[in-house]
Amino acid sequence: MAKVRGKGHAARAERLQGATGALATAAMAAMDEELPWFRTLSAQDRSWIGLVAQSGITAFVDWFRDPEANSSMPTRMFGSAPREFTRVISLHQTVELLRTTIEMIENTIGDLLPEDDVPAVREAMQRYAREVAFAAATVYAQAAEMRGAWDARLEALVVDSVIRGEADESVRSRASALGWTGASGSSEVAVVVGRALEGESGTANVADSVRAAAREAGADALCAMQGDRLVVVLGGTSKPVEIVQKLASWFGPGPIVVGPVVKDLMSAVTSARAAVAGLRAAPAWPGAPRPVHADELLPERSLSGDGHARRQLATDVYGPLTMGDGVLLDTVSAYLDSGGSIEATARAMFIHANTVRYRLKRVGEITGYSPGNPRDAFTLRVALTLGRLLNPEPGSHVL
Numbered sequence: 001m002a003k004v005r006g007k008g009h010a011a012r013a014e015r016l017q018g019a020t021g022a023l024a025t026a027a028m029a030a031m032d033e034e035l036p037w038f039r040t041l042s043a044q045d046r047s048w049i050g051l052v053a054q055s056g057i058t059a060f061v062d063w064f065r066d067p068e069a070n071s072s073m074p075t076r077m078f079g080s081a082p083r084e085f086t087r088v089i090s091l092h093q094t095v096e097l098l099r100t101t102i103e104m105i106e107n108t109i110g111d112l113l114p115e116d117d118v119p120a121v122r123e124a125m126q127r128y129a130r131e132v133a134f135a136a137a138t139v140y141a142q143a144a145e146m147r148g149a150w151d152a153r154l155e156a157l158v159v160d161s162v163i164r165g166e167a168d169e170s171v172r173s174r175a176s177a178l179g180w181t182g183a184s185g186s187s188e189v190a191v192v193v194g195r196a197l198e199g200e201s202g203t204a205n206v207a208d209s210v211r212a213a214a215r216e217a218g219a220d221a222l223c224a225m226q227g228d229r230l231v232v233v234l235g236g237t238s239k240p241v242e243i244v245q246k247l248a249s250w251f252g253p254g255p256i257v258v259g260p261v262v263k264d265l266m267s268a269v270t271s272a273r274a275a276v277a278g279l280r281a282a283p284a285w286p287g288a289p290r291p292v293h294a295d296e297l298l299p300e301r302s303l304s305g306d307g308h309a310r311r312q313l314a315t316d317v318y319g320p321l322t323m324g325d326g327v328l329l330d331t332v333s334a335y336l337d338s339g340g341s342i343e344a345t346a347r348a349m350f351i352h353a354n355t356v357r358y359r360l361k362r363v364g365e366i367t368g369y370s371p372g373n374p375r376d377a378f379t380l381r382v383a384l385t386l387g388r389l390l391n392p393e394p395g396s397h398v399l
Contacts, residue, residue: 009065009120010065012113012117012120012121013061013064013065015113015114015117016061016064016113016117016121017061019109019112019113020054020057020058020061022108022112023057023104023105023108023109023112024050024053024054024057026104026105026108027053027057027100027101027104027105028046028050028053030100030101030103030104031049031053031097031100031101034100035093035096035097035100037089037093038097041088041089045088045089048088049088049089049097053097053101056101056132057101057105060124060125060128063124063128064121064124064128095133098129098132098133102125102126102129105125106122106125109121109122109125154174155207155222155223155224156224156225157174158171158174158175158222158224158233159222159223159224159226159231159233160224160226162191162233162265162268162269162272163191163226163231163269163272163276164269165269165272165273171265171266172265172266175222175265180220180221180222180235187220187235187236187264187265188235188236188237188238188261188262188263188264189233189234189235189261189262189263189264189265189267189268189271190233190234190237190240190258190259190260190261190262190268190271191231191232191233191234191258191259191268191271191272191275192231192232192233192234192240192244192247192256192257192258192259192275192291193229193230193231193232193256193257193259193272193275193276193278193279194229194230194251194252194254194255194256194257194279194291195228195229195230195251195252195253195254195255196225196227196228196229196230196251196252197230197250197251197252198228198252206223206225206230206250207223207224209250210223210232210247210250211223213246213247213250214232214234214243214246214247216246217237217242217243217246217247218236218237218243219234219235219236219237219240219243220234220235220236221233221234221235221247222235228252229279230250230251230252231272232244232247233265233268233272235265237261238261240258240259240261241258241291241293244256244258244291245291248290248291254282255278255279255282255283255288255290255291255292256290256291256292257274257275257276257278257279257282257291257292257293257294257297258275258291258292258293258294259271259272259273259274259275259278259294260274260293260294260295271294273308274294274295274301274308274309275294277294277297277301277304277306277308277309278292278294278297278300278301280301280304281297281300281301281303281304281306282297282300284300284303284304285297285300295312297309298312298313298379298382298383299313299378299379299382299383302382302386303382310386310390311390313379313382313383313386313387314383314386314387314390314391316367317367317369317379317380317383317384317387318383318384318386318387318388318391319387319391320366320367321363321366321367321384321387322387322391327359328359328362328363328366329384330349331345331349331356331359331360331363332359332360332363332371332380332384333384334348334349335356335360335371336371336377336380336381336384340371340372340377342356342357342360360372363380364376367380367383369383
């Protein structure tokens, strides 16, 4: 009995084999008629899909003939499509293709096979369709994992190029490929550096969370782990410190340093250099806010050997004080030497105390640092020291 049933099944499989060409043609016609987006695809893309459809129908025949021997057929059918197949159509569109093809076969099979064959073929098609659906989901999941891994490597490469000062048009193009809108035009950019969370193995999860939080705050972000350091490149914001306050939980303990805002990704090395130097110098200021702007760490950066910070203090703070007759420089110097006493400064300079107050106010307006503030006074003291070292002649340009 089993042998007779086996012969009947084999004969049915042969008849089904003979109908594969007509079924494939009908499947393509059904796609073109029922799926508007299918008609918008290029001829090459449609040919890929047709190849997969024909492969799927042929694989169904082999599977129908012997399901146990050909159990891998549902998965192998996608092997005939190029890797770009998953980029051409979405998983939702693939499901639509499968549903259209299955409905077409169910409606057409009665015209191509004897009536007795139809129930068995339809039942087998339902089982096979389920396996194909699982196979399609697997293909898209694998493609997503591959894209995710590739995007992570590409993102790390972009961030590394920014840190190393090697940003060029190719870096901008790569950032744009990652979907970072901050890479276009002259969007403002700032680099943020802090410690990575200890024991955090899900680098991709951290990057995803940082990007999501940045988008919610109205900015774009590129992230990379560099050893024990987490580097974030923020785009599209002129207030990066406010954005980083919302990202702080994804950094490890310790300081988070925000580099200055620059005009675009090509200039981001300036921000990155300041942020990295700030992270190195931040332990010298235990009371620093978190996050802290790199420019707030200029004294510590200068003392730790950052030449850019030294020149910035000498040029932007000391330099303006030497202009004119130099009375502002003399006044703030005397004020700092007197321990911050206005009366002592006035006596040392033989001027009225209100004159000292006026001049100190002018110092704050010109430099942005108020001599009466202890932190600002420290910055001014370092700036004056560096200015005298780098430029002994008052009123001349800082070297």
